[in-house]
Every structure is written in structure tokens, then in C-alpha cells.
Amino acid sequence: MMMIFCRALQGLGPAAYLPASIMLIGTIYRPGPRKNLVFSLYGAFSPLGFYSGIAVSGLSGHYLTWRWYFWIGAIMLFVVSVISLLSLPSVKSSSDSRMDWWGCATIIPGLLLLVYAITDSTHASDGWRTPYILVTFILGILFLCAAFYVEGWVTSSPLLPSDIFKVKYMTPLFTSLLFQYGVFGVYLFYANFYIQTILGKDTLITTAWFAPMAAGGLILATAGGFTLHFIPGKLLLIISGLGYLVAMLLFALIPENPNYWAYIFPAMIGTTVGVDITYSVSNIFITTNLPKDRQGVAGAVINTTVFVGISLFLGVADLTVSETAYLGLKGSYKAAFWFGVACAGVALAFLLFIKIGKAESDLTVEEREQLRASVADGEV
Numbered sequence: 001m002m003m004i005f006c007r008a009l010q011g012l013g014p015a016a017y018l019p020a021s022i023m024l025i026g027t028i029y030r031p032g033p034r035k036n037l038v039f040s041l042y043g044a045f046s047p048l049g050f051y052s053g054i055a056v057s058g059l060s061g062h063y064l065t066w067r068w069y070f071w072i073g074a075i076m077l078f079v080v081s082v083i084s085l086l087s088l089p090s091v092k093s094s095s096d097s098r099m100d101w102w103g104c105a106t107i108i109p110g111l112l113l114l115v116y117a118i119t120d121s122t123h124a125s126d127g128w129r130t131p132y133i134l135v136t137f138i139l140g141i142l143f144l145c146a147a148f149y150v151e152g153w154v155t156s157s158p159l160l161p162s163d164i165f166k167v168k169y170m171t172p173l174f175t176s177l178l179f180q181y182g183v184f185g186v187y188l189f190y191a192n193f194y195i196q197t198i199l200g201k202d203t204l205i206t207t208a209w210f211a212p213m214a215a216g217g218l219i220l221a222t223a224g225g226f227t228l229h230f231i232p233g234k235l236l237l238i239i240s241g242l243g244y245l246v247a248m249l250l251f252a253l254i255p256e257n258p259n260y261w262a263y264i265f266p267a268m269i270g271t272t273v274g275v276d277i278t279y280s281v282s283n284i285f286i287t288t289n290l291p292k293d294r295q296g297v298a299g300a301v302i303n304t305t306v307f308v309g310i311s312l313f314l315g316v317a318d319l320t321v322s323e324t325a326y327l328g329l330k331g332s333y334k335a336a337f338w339f340g341v342a343c344a345g346v347a348l349a350f351l352l353f354i355k356i357g358k359a360e361s362d363l364t365v366e367e368r369e370q371l372r373a374s375v376a377d378g379e380v
Helices: 002-028 033-063 066-087 101-120 131-153 170-198 203-209 211-227 233-252 260-288 292-323 325-351 365-379
Strands: none
Touching: 002 033, 002 260, 002 292, 033 066, 033 203, 033 211, 033 260, 101 131, 101 292, 170 203, 170 233, 170 260, 170 292, 170 325, 203 211, 203 260, 211 260, 233 260, 233 325, 260 292, 292 325
């Protein structure tokens, strides 16, 4: 029960700060190289934070006890919270903003029930034929259908405003992001298990093998801040999609005693190419093409896409591992990687239909609308 409660709190934190941080960056900085650099630096701390967590976990488990990992994390988060409270600017919301309680009452239980049914089906006594699995799955679908109706035709302030998805290329971009973040979650989970369980490496070696993700992420994200206004966004997104695909393929084809530099190292680089480029380009495109009053919602949708993608695709990967258990642990893990290859291919296919140009200096959405209105008045 305590672990479930703590996991809920772990989701509550990112659900609060990710949308707020994207809104702050998106509204404070104008479209252009400076905004590109800030978003790239923001994205760079994702692999750095991820690797730091692995490093602290490995060192705590090796030299101290596992409890120290949580003590260290709590101390660091307390310090960050105090610094944030003292330094972050206050952005007031509009007075007419209202909470979409109907959306909360349908979207949240719908996603929870659907993901629970998929993830727990592999551990149920009779699989998908287990009554509570079928009931939760059907209820999840019904809740999401109700959410679709509520968000489109009932509530006046929807959690997911339809105008967000009316921006050109926004729908295929979010669909691709869902698959890409799902692939990222599958890779992190099963690559870690494969290295420790199948290859027999201890926590310190595993930590060292994941180091290229942190170093590569910092280099790519920082370099991206200086180049995003020179290179078309579509090309960058395709490169990121290929990075995911290569990473999954390398683990799917990994031999019995692999050479680290031939398989593990390029897979780590491919993963960080995928997640860092995708994160920077998508955030800049989304925040640049939405008005200020939609920046927070955009951040929330990005955050939801990340965590729904990871949890949903991990559930399907777990189902894949369970259904291929007859292949042995190594074979079933490889089946999960092949599932990741397929998902990475789908994500890459969606990216081919997206046309995003260079992230150059430009007018904001409000300024473009004001200019159109002025031109229209002049013509009249």
C-alpha cells in the first residue's frame, strides 16, 4: 500500500511541475534562437537527472543500503523546492478559468482502468479471461468514450481543448510522441533488466554502461540550442526516430556475449538521440504555435503523452514477455525489444507526414493574429 501511495505522489509531482515549467518557458521567451537554447538546456537535464538517479541508486546499493537512495532524493528535492519557491516568477491565470471536473471524472479513471487491465492481465490467474480484467478494461473504454463526448460537447473549459489539435501537424506529432515515449520506457526498463539478468552485470557496471545517455544527452541538447534555427525540424525528428529504431534493433539482435562498443554503446547513443531531439523540437513547435493561454494546457498534454505512453507500452511489452515465456527469459526479453522495434517504426512513419521548418525568430501567435486583424481592417 505504501508503494502504491508513493507511486501516486511520484506521478503528482511531474504532473504539476512539467506543464508549469513548459508554460513559463513558452511565455517568457519569444520564438527564436534564445528560446531554442533554453528549451534545449531544459531537455538536457532529463538524461542528466535520469543517469544521476541510476548512479545514486547503484552507489547506495553497493556502499550503503537501499534506503539511502530515498533519503538522498528527499533531501535534494527539498532543496530544489525551496530554491524554486524563492526564484520562479509568478504567472497569474485568467480570472475566468474554471476546472473541468467532468473531464477529470472521465479521463483519469478511464486511463487508469485501461492501463491497469493491460498491465495486470499478465499476472491474473486466467489472463484476459479473468473477470476483473475484462470488467476494468471495458469500464476504461467506456470512461474514455464518455470523456470524448464530455470534452467535445458538454464542458465549457475542457481539459483537452480541441483547438490544440487543429494546429497543422499537431495530431500526427502527438501520436508519434506517444509511440516514441512508449519505446523509451520499454527500452529503459528492459535494457536495464537484460544487462543485469541476462548479461550478469552488477549495479555499478550497469550504471557505467548507461553513462553515454547522460553525456550524449548533455552534448546533443546543448548543441541543439545553437543549431535548431539552422536545421529543419522535420529532418531532426526523422533523425530522432531513427535513433529509437537503431537502439531497439541493437538489443533485439544482441548476441550471447556482446561487445559493449558494438551493441550497448551505440544503443545508448541512439536512445539519447531519440529522446533529446524529440523533446526539444516538439516542445518548441508546440509552444510556438499555441497562444499564451494554451501554454499550460500544452505542457499538460505533453506530460500526459510521456507518462501514458510509458505506462501503456510497458504494459503491452509485459504482455509480450508473458506470452513468449516459452522462449525462456532471454527470448522473451528479445520479444519485448522486437515490440519496441515495431513501435519505433510506427512513430517514424508518422514523422514522415509532419513538416516542421527551422525554429527561427518569428512573431508569437498573438502577434500574428493582431497583424492579420490590422491587415483586414486596412483592406476594409
